[in-house]
Amino acid sequence: DTGVSQNPRHKITKRGQNVTFRCDPISEHNRLYWYRQTLGQGPEFLTYFQNEAQLEKSRLLSDRFSAERPKGSFSTLEIQRTEQGDSAMYLCASSLFLRGGPSSYNEQFFGPGTRLTVL
Amino acid sequence: AQRVTQPEKLLSVFKGAPVELKCNYSYSGSPELFWYVQYSRQRLQLLLRHISRESIKGFTADLNKGETSFHLKKPFAQEEDSAMYYCALGPPPGRRALTFGSGTRLQVQP
Secondary structure: OOOOEEEOOEEEEOOOOOEEEEEEOOOOOOEEEEEEEOOOOOOEEEEEEEOOEEEEEOOOOOOOEEEEOOOOOOEEEEEOOOOHHHOEEEEEEEEOOOOOOOOOOOOOEEOOOEEEEEO | OOEEEOOOOEEEEEOOOOEEEOOEEEOOOOOOEEEEEEOOOOOOEEEEEHHHOOOEOOEEEOOEOOOOEOOEEEOOOOHHHOEEEEEEEOOOOOOOOOEEOOOEEEEEEO
């Protein structure tokens, strides 16, 4: 499978614990996005990277959340001191941005998501 | 602020009936609109985008700037069209995020 992969697929944790998720984008994609999706809602943007640079963070990304993409390939999303409100599906997506391309948007390919349950 | 509204959480039709999934948006600039689909146990995937003006799997969507709408239509629904459909608003200059609606579940009954 050459698509976006995410690990783990499911994570159950107790309130107050730290969790870390991993995303492996499509290999040639230079942009990587994290979204969060709660029940009955569409995905909500958290943050995105172009290569290793984190270029934008949503207000949803509190100081308990941190994301990295150290070598411009895979990315990790860490949540410290988890709360029950953090329970959600965490989606990763990647895209190939070509400067000077015909559109400011490049198709985002989504991974299967990591479902987090905080007890 | 950007916003995408999908007023129907569930749309149930019979096979062969026409389908229209509604999407309204609010955005002050020139929007880029998309429809994403998620079939059961599959990942979210792009169905179509307004700039392509294409028909995918028999679905079309026309951007109506006057009504700020981007409704998804198909003249004859098939059972395999049953899925969650999300309308999304593309990133304005300087931002790269998509803004998604809350989604509509389409059920096509035999």
